[in-house]
Amino acid sequence: MATRQNLAALRVLVIDVIDMDTIDVTNLNRQFLFSESDVGKAKASVAAEFVNKRVPGVKVVPHVSAIQDMSDDFYERFNIVICGLDSVEARRWINAKIVGLVDDNDPTTIRPLIDGGTEGLRGQVRVILPTITACYECSLDMIAPQKTYPLCTIAATPRLPEHCIEWALVVGWPQWHSELFDADRPDHMQEMYERALERAKEHCISGVTLSLTQGVVKHIIPAIASTNAIVASACCTEAFKLATAIAPPLDNYMTYAGNDGAHAYPFSLDARPDCPVCGGEALRVDLAKSATLSDLLESIAVQAPKASISAASGPLYMRNPPVLEKATRANLTKPLSELFESGSELVVTDATLPFSLRVTVRFSQDDHR
Structure with a gap:
């Protein structure tokens, strides 16, 4: 919500907002566009109405929808996209969408993607120039796993x-x-x-x-209004720099830590050649020859938590529909060497992702031959 206020204050004249959530009483301590009478209403609609009344000349267009429900034509309308999403899955989706809209022969299709997020007293901001700098998928292994208990x-x-x-x-x-x-x-x-x-x-x-x-x-982490404000301000500053060329944009990642003083650390994250979204190479996985298909799926769980996987010979394991899941379930306990040869390239799909992964699997014994 702070991002919308800041963009309006910077006189960004047209701002489209996508948000499928409704206002909860717990939002009121940090999202200042809302009041108690707004509880239960759509966040996007209430925020748009507030800003449109408060800042003459600025037009905020609300979309009460999931980001996945919008078409390519919708995203192609924008010059810059700013994300304040609350899940890794949603960030991966919008990242893949914006990168996928790039036409190599048309530089105007490169839409900067600015991503900001907070976790309590910590936050991060990144500027993604699709096909030029590292994308969100390139940094997936930097994300800390959710805390679990035995x-x-x-x-x-x-x-x-x-x-x-x-x-x-x-x-x-x-x-x-x-x-x-x-x-x-x-x-x-x-x-x-x-x-x-x-x-x-x-x-x-x-x-x-x-x-x-x-x-x-x-898996809720308490939101701190001041941290949200710092990250939102940084996101809007980067958008302003990109829109006006008044200064070079962030290259390309910044972390903020407010739990021990107040520290901001910018650094450049390298793109990964094996990134399934912006890279051209297949992801390489080395496993023992005796490893099972279940072991392989576990090794790529960060990239594809709900994976289905196929080889050139056909499906190895399919999560859906149920009839295919049942038909391929027995392969989960089979050694990989019974299913395909070392060096084979497999295709991994996940219902939560708009892209497929190419994975090359090598058996570790082969590395010593």
């Missing part, structure tokens, strides 16, 4: 309130209900909290609250 701990020896919440989610819910847990349903979240609280009392653990339950279940 099942044996949460089931047998819980010590933290988070253990009780994870137990209620992973162990308890499937026992109590046949339907999947829906984190967006208030009745589901309330029951999850109550069950976790019961578990905590049984083990003399304090600290289970509804807000903590929501944070653990949804």
Whole structure:
């Protein structure tokens, strides 16, 4: 929301905003375009109305939609795209979309993509010039994995309130209900909290609250208004520099740390030749000859968490439809050497991504021949 305010203040005359979320009471402490009477309304619509009234001459056009629902023609209208997305999957999608719209014979199709994000007192900003600098996919291995807890701990020896919440989610819910847990349903979240609280009392653990339950279940990191403002300001500054050529843009990544003083560290991230989005080479994976297809899928889980994989001979494992998943499931436990030869190039797809991965697999024994 701060990004929209800053862009309007910079007199960016036309701003299109895509946001499918509605306003929650928890947004009010840091998103100053909203008031208590706006709770439940679409964020994009309320923000557009506020800015349009407040800043004459600026036109904010709201789109209450998911970014994936918009066509190529929609994205081709813009000169600069700024992202403030809340998931890795969404960032990977928009990155691939903007890179994919580049026509090598038409430099005007290179649309700078500015990405900003915060995690508590930390944040980062990057400027992506598609096909010129490193894209978001190039830095995927820099993303820290989500914190998880061993099942044996949460089931047998819980010590933290988070253990009780994870137990209620992973162990308890499937026992109590046949339907999947829906984190967006208030009745589901309330029951999850109550069950976790019961578990905590049984083990003399304090600290289970509804807000903590929501944070653990949804992997929410508390948002700090000042951190959001710093990152939003940096994103808008980079957009201003790109639009006016008043100064060179960031090259091409900046991290901000406010947890121990206030530090900003810019550096240049190199593009990866094996990047499936902006690079031309296949991703290389080295595994033991005895490794199974399941081991291979685990090794590329960062790039494709819900992967289906095929060889030149045909599908090796398909997650969907269910009939194909069942037909290819037996391959998961087979050694790779039974499925294809060392050096084979495989194609990996993931329903959450708008692109496919090319993966070359070599058996480690072959490296010593």
